[in-house]
Amino acid sequence: MDDYIYDLVGVGIGPFNLSLAALLDDLPEVKSVFFDQKPHFDWHPGMLIVGTRLQVPFMADLVTLADPTNRYSFLNYLSQKNRLYPFYFLERLDIPRREYNDYCQWVANELKNCRFGKRVIDLEYNQYEEYFLLTVQDIQTKETTTYSCKNFALGTGSVPVMPKSFQGLSPENVFHTSEFLDRQERCRKAKSITVIGSGQSAAEVFRELLKERMEHHYELSWITRSRSFLSMEESKLSVEQFSPDYVNYFYQFPQKQKDEIFASQNLLYKGISSHTITDIYNLLYEHSVSCEEMNVGIQVLTEVKGIQEKADKYEILCNQWQQNKNFTRESEVVIVGTGYRPFIPDFINKVGSYIYWDDKGRYEVEADYRLRLNIPNQIYVHSGISHSHGVGSTNLGLAVHRNKVIINHLIGKEVFPIYEKYVFQSFDAETF
Known part of the structure; x- marks a missing residue:
């Protein structure tokens, strides 16, 4: 003692x-x-x-x-x-x-x-x-x-959040973005990779995979349920909400109203930085030179409903929620960018x-x-x-x-x- x-x-x-x-x-x-x-x-x-x-x-x-x-x-x-x-x-x-x-x-x-x-x-x-x-x-x-x-x-x-339906699968093939560098060599050997989520971490992982795709030739997909891959709000007056002044202002509200305000502020902390989106677009553009087959898919408005093992790969169950159409996507490696919890x-x-x-x-x-x-x-x-x-x-x-x-x-x-x-x-x- x-x-x-x-x-x-x-x-x-x-x-x-x-x-x-x-x-x-x-x-x-x-x-x-x-x-x-x-x-x-x-x-x-x-x-x-x-x-x-x-x-x-x-x-x-x-x-x-x-x-x-x-x-x-x-x-x-x-x-x-x-x-x-x-x-x-x-x-x-x-x-x-x-x-x-x-x-x-x-x-x-x-x-x-x-x-x-x-x-x-x-x-x-x-x-x-x-x-x-x-x-x-x-x-x-x-x-x-x-x-x-x-x-x-x-x-x-905080600790990574993994959807329940993704738990219990091979950690080498289905993993959270927080483990990306530990699994990067596995990604290089894969025939197909899917990234799920549209936050900063998912975008950074997709960008890194996109950089290496020409060398390793895997099929690459990116899926989000959001309407678009939205930029984080980074204007000068907007970021003043990350100030002691705004903390004091926010704190005074009743808890119910605080929850409502917080729910409306996603793009202050959940979007993608503008330079990351620019990097991704620049890479996509370069991949399209000479009309080569890109073998890269980007899917918005799509909620992932579950995942199933299928031989040496996984079948991802998807729903395009605006059209209410179900479809599946097969992938050898699945990387989940579903954030963290305290x-x-x-x-x-x-x-x-x-x-x-x-x-x-x-x-x-x-x-x-x-x-x-x-x-x-x-x-x-x-x-x-x-x-x-x-x-x-x-x-x-x-x-x-x-x-x-x-x-x-x-x-x-x-x-x-x-x-x-x-x-x-x-x-x-x-x-x-």
Whole structure:
């Protein structure tokens, strides 16, 4: 048992909790430790495709939007890696996704309060002493240690969503986009490949497969139930909805109205970036040179109803919902881009009686990112708060602002300044 009572224990070390750990590093008054079961930091490794870019500017690193002078900034990472001049000549705000992952690994390796290869397997609450007890298991040795803390930060991220009818099939041949790089060699040997879904991940996988199709000669299909392969809303005034101003505006509504608003904002986070669509179209155009048979199919307005094994391939059951016509598509490999869902670990159930839940089984969240509890301690939360804080809940830049709010509340004073207005437009009539 670790006898020290920590001010904060972080569970999960993705970008959100890594940002919190980095910002706390200069605050010795907060004793903190963060755990993750992975052996090291790795952010969506199956989607670190060469040529993919982060969808936010590099300033949405782990610390800059809270403290531009912090040594864990992306620019200092470039300096330490002797990459400042190449980045300067690159003249781009967005950065390769692989580089963002490498940057986060650099920060994680520098921080002494981040411990990998450690899985939190149990959680209890001591009502008399008013602190949490977390049991942490070492992945390699299987030894367990108990840690006491006054508060903890839940940053367990999300897990891939696989439709029920696709589960239980060969994972080599039917898999989620999150596993693409692990299965890329299998794709190169396939005779036919189908990608299902029209979000950014599905588009990036299709683009990569399209690049390699001329060399490997497989038949390639892309299916979506959407009316079109829609571009993400990226205009300057639209993206101001990823601001603290909009979070505060959204939070004030009753939950029913929040759900209605959120359901109408798909293209702020579910569409495809314009440069990805342009890349795909350019590749399609080049494939059509000399009137060669493209052997590439793109199908919209089509819902996939199920899948069946058929000899050495799969039969995909489809419905063109506007015409209400059923048809099938055969494919040797099927890649599913059906998104992610927030991951709530089982150990949360051990303290579930202290948490307020809404009528849809979601936890209630305070404006300052604390779960609504009936005990004096705090559980700060990063994952699964879209219903309470809106469309920007998974945005990397807003995560830094969220950590400013969390740290200020944790310490009980304004360590990081919070301003009333950050963007040009107004959302609330009272602020216009």
